[in-house]
Amino acid sequence: MDVNNNSLSAQNALLSKLGISTTEAKNAEPKDELGQADFLKLMTAQLQNQDPFAPMDNGDFIAQMAQFSSVAGISDMNQTMTSISEQMDQFRVASSVNMLGHSVLVPGNIARADDNGEIHGVIDLERTSLATQINFADAETGEMLHSIDLGSQASGMSGFAWKDLPEAYRNGARSVRMDVSINYGDGPESLTPNVFADVIGASATGAGTLEVEDYGNLSTADILRFRL
Numbered sequence: 001m002d003v004n005n006n007s008l009s010a011q012n013a014l015l016s017k018l019g020i021s022t023t024e025a026k027n028a029e030p031k032d033e034l035g036q037a038d039f040l041k042l043m044t045a046q047l048q049n050q051d052p053f054a055p056m057d058n059g060d061f062i063a064q065m066a067q068f069s070s071v072a073g074i075s076d077m078n079q080t081m082t083s084i085s086e087q088m089d090q091f092r093v094a095s096s097v098n099m100l101g102h103s104v105l106v107p108g109n110i111a112r113a114d115d116n117g118e119i120h121g122v123i124d125l126e127r128t129s130l131a132t133q134i135n136f137a138d139a140e141t142g143e144m145l146h147s148i149d150l151g152s153q154a155s156g157m158s159g160f161a162w163k164d165l166p167e168a169y170r171n172g173a174r175s176v177r178m179d180v181s182i183n184y185g186d187g188p189e190s191l192t193p194n195v196f197a198d199v200i201g202a203s204a205t206g207a208g209t210l211e212v213e214d215y216g217n218l219s220t221a222d223i224l225r226f227r228l
Contacts, residue, residue: 105224111195119176120160160193203217
């Protein structure tokens with residue numbers, strides 16, 4: 001009995017040094033991880049109860065402190081990165097919603113008249129085109145409506161506009177198809193232009209998805225330019 005009592009007393013003494021109540025510990029919630037205060041209590045108890053003839057090496061003590069600091073730093077960094085990611089998602093959604101009613105430049109050959117009754121677009125040439133022409137036709141019937149001869153165009157991006165649309169197309173109710181023909185010197189070839197289209201919806205989930213008229217849902221990564 002004396003041996004058991006002595007053992008129990010020694011155990012209680014150790015728990016007391018760690019700041020752990022033997023009565024409250026029974027009802028305490030189990031912990032999945034140790035905090036900084038817990039680590040310092042364990043480190044203090046380890047120093048107080050070490051073998052005086054074989055004390056802890058200073059290097060080992062510093063290594064334990066460095067390891068704990070590293071783990072704590074990584075945990076804090078993960079929490080910070082998670083918070084930043086959540087804020088970025090909210091910013092993307094807010095930015096997408098703000099684009100409602102505006103137009104964006106996207107790759108495609110279907111366009112509608114803007115608020116001014118005009119159609120604007122951009123062609124992106126890999127190198128100089130000796131002959132450049134844009135034909136406009138009704139997107140549904142294929143009826144030829146207009147043609148613009150841009151002649152020779154240097155490499156890079158060049159804008160174009162059709163401003164005198166027929167009355168039936170000026171309100172944007174009817175769509176127009178554009179066929180671009182270029183010639184780099186090896187004969188005529190087709191090129192997909194970039195056109196401005198209206199944003200009619202935005203996704204409230206995910207990372208930046210816009211619903212663009214005539215083109216459906218597009219990622220913001222597919223948007224070449226925003227026009228406010």
